[in-house]
Amino acid sequence: MQSHARVVVIGGGNMGAGVLYHLAHMRWTDCVLIEKAELTSGATWHAAGLVSRMIGGQALGTMHDYAVDLYKRIEAETEVGVSWHGCGSLRVATSPEHMDWINHIRDAVLARGQAAEIIDAAEVARLNPLYDVKAAGVLGAIRTTDDGHVDPSGTCQAMAKGARQLGAKVIRNCRVTNTRQLASGEWEVVTEQGTIITEHVVNAGGYHARQLGAMAGLDLPITTMLHHYVVTDAVPEFDGMEHEIPVTRDDYFCGYVRREQGSVLIGLYDKQDPQAVWLEGCPWDSCNELFDPNWDGITPWLENCFERMPALTQRGIKRVVNGGITYTPDGAMMLGPAPGLRNYWLACGATVGIAWGPGAGRALAQWMIDGSAEISTRAFDPRRFGFWADADYAKSRATEDYTLRQAMPYPQHQRESCRGIKTSGAHGRTTALGATFEEAGGWERPRLYAQEPLGWRRTSAFDQVAAECRAVRQHVSLADLSAxxxxxxxxxxxxxxxxxxxxxxxxxxxxxxxxxxxxxxxxxxxxxxxxxxxxxxxxxxxxxxxxxxxxxxxxxxxxxxxxxxxxxxxxxxxxxxxxxxxxxxxxxxxxxxxxxxxxxxxxxxxxxxxxxxxxxxxxxxxxxxxxxxxxxxxxxxxxxxxxxxxxxxxxxxxxxxxxxxxxSLRLEKFYRGGHELANDASHKDVAQERFAATDKNFVGRDGMLVRRPRKRIALLALEGEETDALTGEAVFQADKLVGSVTSAAYGHTIGRSLAIAFLTEGAREPGTVLEVNILGRRIKAKVLPDAPWDAKNERLKA
Known part of the structure; x- marks a missing residue:
């Protein structure tokens, strides 16, 4: 074993391979990946292999898009087969609220420049003839044609080979037994085959990530949850079918189906009885481990699936896979610097490593080499969890997150477990006034002073927020901002x-x-x-x-x-x-x-x-x-x-x-928030030049001066009634995509729905008329020249 390397990546699953591959492609080739067994031997090998563009959100969606694109081309680069099946995907909707959800997803996919369409029940039946759209009461579905599924072992092997071809190394059957930071700042990685001194460590340990982190003094909030999929006997209905059925997702059976050779693979989330395992740590000798099926847990969902796809009731089940998936408390991966450590990076806690591995690997490599990723990494940064995120918190929240995997992610939804970690001294007063709370960094923060129903459109909370805004604008009001x-x-x-x-x-x-x-x-x-x-x-x-x-x-x-x-x-x-x-x-x-x-x-x-x-x-x-x-x-x-x-x-x-x-009040003042002030934007992008003193030296000044904006911020006023954006929507000029929404709220004082968006240069001139995709509708919007409320700050200075 070599004695030194620039980077040591620990873990040979799809996340670790993704990091190694992209470090090598960015010319950091003095890198070593160490795997305790064989590549893919943790959670990667038994994954269902789904990769889809059907994702809301700019950053995570961009990762999914990149995975689709990489898997299509990596075979030509490495000559390693990944068995790409570009069958596309469907998510069916059986209620008006479902339709709102899938339209919102479509808005986000379009905002990234990708293709997505809403189709009717007849088209669902044509694409997946096994699915009984009449019995299901299907109103429509979102279809992304440019995605599908892969062989998970193949993707990992292909990225590992791609890295090796450029000079990186992979060491298998070698367990890391300790990591220590030296006085020099370098890391000593102790293994069964020797010790390597390295500048950077990447913990991509999958099931063992928490134990690996503990070696460096970390307490990572990662829990392994069990997830089933079953494979049926051969399905004769596939014979003669001229296309492969799309991957089909349906909340009714809390899962997904896809073709697996001549059979059907059915993935299921038994959310009524989720099972966490290895709470004291995954055994080090665990490699290709599966668990006994929990038939009591999955049978209700299987029955619902057979109700949707009655042809499957005639087929037996020839294989059951019950394997572990790592979860964090909020379901997002841990990607970035480890809390409190220098040059120790995390790429773990991934629930869908096949879809996340390439994009996560690219983002982390950019972060390590260039100082920041091209996408916003705020949602994945490991330091979003405070010291309060201990083992009990991790288990409770991961279990809750598992139950939400196939549930509608309403914008008002708040997690229920482990609440009240941090409360202000005024919490009792705001509670007595009827506050509904939201979490912010572990704090309970008043969201509004009424109950807030769930929904994709305006709810009864609209009038309460209007009243709160009036109190601030016309009289006096008090807020608890302790968070x-x-x-x-x-x-x-x-x-x-x-x-x-x-x-x-x-x-x-x-x-x-x-x-x-x-x-x-x-x-x-x-x-x-x-x-x-x-x-x-x-x-x-x-x-x-x-x-x-x-x-x-x-x-x-x-x-x-x-x-x-x-x-x-x-x-x-x-x-x-x-x-x-x-x-x-x-x-x-x-x-x-x-x-x-x-x-x-x-x-x-x-x-x-x-x-x-x-x-x-x-x-x-x-x-x-x-x-x-x-x-x-x-x-x-x-x-x-x-x-x-x-x-x-x-x-x-x-x-x-x-x-x-x-x-609402801040958008009327065109104040930027956390969605705008992120690592994928510069001060010029957000028009904050007045907060950067170019005549002094400071960290980032040189990079700031040479950076040229690709998109810049603008404030839009939307026309019509009930036209509130939810964030993430696509913005068009005629039929040309020119940007996406990052913040939105109704301006109760000015009586207009507002949205902050990043726009291309030709689309952001004041007075420009644009269109915003909102829940399946194109809404006209105009670029405002300035804040619509007190642009001269006369009220602030009163």
């Missing part, structure tokens, strides 16, 4: 260090600034509000899901030494209330002896106040677009602070508002 990450940065070197890691210039004492954090590629690593509370003291606030990611960026990855700098994580210690509206100053002044006049506490300034005995830091800024104060106070006193403000606000008609109202 932010908060860091204190102090020391004589703090100002210089922050100027070196932030694109914007640090403010003087008593003032605040909004800044971007850029990576060396010149794209957005994060964004923050920074308040300067003293000559050597700064208060740094960023989004709740970014807590570990931004902390790691600042302390480990940005590359700027923290000389004479102390950084403290105050996230759990501090809560935040936002008092917003034209009457906000009157309410606040009634609660404090401190001067909160416009002269004393100007827009974008900060000050220490005492409100009814509670010491706090007030920032005069807000996402609402109104006169507002963010009050950052000790979390244990937040309930008392809420009570004081609430009582003082009664004469002014005070109300509470949640994140749904905040989204």
């Amino acid at each position: 932010f990450a908060k860091f204190r940065i102090d020391g004589p070197g703090a100002e210089g260090w922050l100027n070196a890691v932030c694109a914007n210039r640090m403010p003087p004492v008593g003032r605040t600034c909004l800044t971007l954090l850029l990576n060396r590629k010149g794209t957005i690593e994060g964004e923050a509000t920074i308040a300067r509370t003293g000559p050597e003291s700064f208060y740094f606030v960023t989004g709740a899901p970014s807590e570990r990611r931004v902390w790691d960026w600042l302390t480990l990855h940005c590359g700027v030494p923290m000389d004479a700098v102390t950084m403290t994580n105050a996230t759990d210690e501090i809560g935040i209330l936002c008092l917003a509206g034209p009457k906000a100053r009157e309410v606040l002044s009634d609660c404090t002896a401190d001067d909160v006049s416009d002269t004393a506490l100007r827009w974008l300034s900060c000050a220490a106040l005492t409100v009814s005995g509670v010491p706090l830091l007030a920032l005069r800024l807000s996402f609402t677009g109104e006169l507002a104060y963010e009050l950052h106070a000790p979390n244990e006193h937040l309930g008392a602070l809420w009570d004081t403000l609430w009582e003082a606000g009664q004469p002014h008609g005070i109300a509470a508002f949640g994140s749904k109202a905040l989204d």
Whole structure:
């Protein structure tokens, strides 16, 4: 065994092979993949091999698209067969809500420039004659013609060979027994055949990823769940059929069917009794392991499948596969830097490694080599989970996620298990007011102050959000915004260090600034509000899901030494209330002896106040677009602070508002959010040049200066009634695809539905008329020249 390598990839499944293949293709060929048994011997070999473009979302959908494209061409490159079956896919709809869902998926597929169509029941019957569309009550289906299924072992072997052809190495039958980071920053990878010193480690360990992570001090929230598929006896109806039936997905039997040679393969998710295994760790000698069938669990779903496809009732079952699939708490893979470690990368926790492996491998290779991937990796970043994501949390959430695999992912849906991990001191007050909560970085955050029904179109929550917006715009309102990450940065070197890691210039004492954090590629690593509370003291606030990611960026990855700098994580210690509206100053002044006049506490300034005995830091800024104060106070006193403000606000008609109202208010101000400020965009793409000081040196400046925008941000006003976008929709100019929607909300103050979209240069001129695909309809939209509410910030500065 060689003694040194630039990268060691641990794990020879489709995820590990995908990483190795793309590192080699990006000219990092001094890479070694180590597999404890044979390639594909974990979960890869028994996968059903489905690969489909029928995916909502830009980033994950792009990964699926890339897998389809790669599998079509890799045989020619490597001469390894992958048995590509380009039969296409269907997902049937049997209710109006189903139709809304599949239309929303189609909108997302079109936004990526791929083909998808909605077909009627007759066409479903033609494409899959085994499927009884009348008995099922099929209203329609989404069809993607350009996808299908592959031999999972073949895909893994092909990518491994493709990497070897370029100089990378694969070592089989060699278990990694330890990983240790040396004082030099390099990693020592200890194996049964010797030790390798490497610059980078990639944990693509599949079933064993959690155990491998533990060697490096990680506690990865990954759980293995069991999943069945069965293969029937030969199906005579296939004889003489001139086409292969599409892969057909149906929620009624909670699974999918496809042709397997002359038989039918039926995949099933027994969501009424999901089974987690290997909770204490997968045995190291486990290779091609399968489990006994759980007939009680899958029989109800098999019966539903036979009801949909009655011809199968005459066929026996010749094979049952019950194998493990790794799950994370939210069902997304763990792809990117491991929390708290330098040059230790994760490519694991994948539920569909065959469809994800190529795209994940390409994204991780770009991240490792260039400093960022071309797609947004926020949804996959391992650091989205906090320290609260322990083994019990991982099991509970993975089990819940398994039950949702074939369920409609309503935009309002919230997970039910493991709630209340982090609550603010005002949680009891917002609960008493009837708040519906959503999760944000482990926090319970008020979403709106009413029950919110599930649905793809406007629900009864629409009127409640309108009322919350009116309270902010016309009177005064109070929000619990505690779900932010908060860091204190102090020391004589703090100002210089922050100027070196932030694109914007640090403010003087008593003032605040909004800044971007850029990576060396010149794209957005994060964004923050920074308040300067003293000559050597700064208060740094960023989004709740970014807590570990931004902390790691600042302390480990940005590359700027923290000389004479102390950084403290105050996230759990501090809560935040936002008092917003034209009457906000009157309410606040009634609660404090401190001067909160416009002269004393100007827009974008900060000050220490005492409100009814509670010491706090007030920032005069807000996402609402109104006169507002963010009050950052000790979390244990937040309930008392809420009570004081609430009582003082009664004469002014005070109300509470949640994140749904905040989204409406921010879009009226054309404020960017997390969907826009991601690593696939630069400051130019999001038109935030004013937050980047080009006359100073900082991380990412060189990459920023040479980067040229391909698409830039714009705000659209949609025409007509009930035209609210859900995000991810395609935007067209005539019949030309020109962009996609990243944020959307109804602007209750201006009475128009709004959407933020990234558009090609010729489509973003103010006044340009475009069309947005929404739930199967083309909706006219106009590019706005500026924020439709208070474009000059006169209300903010009041």
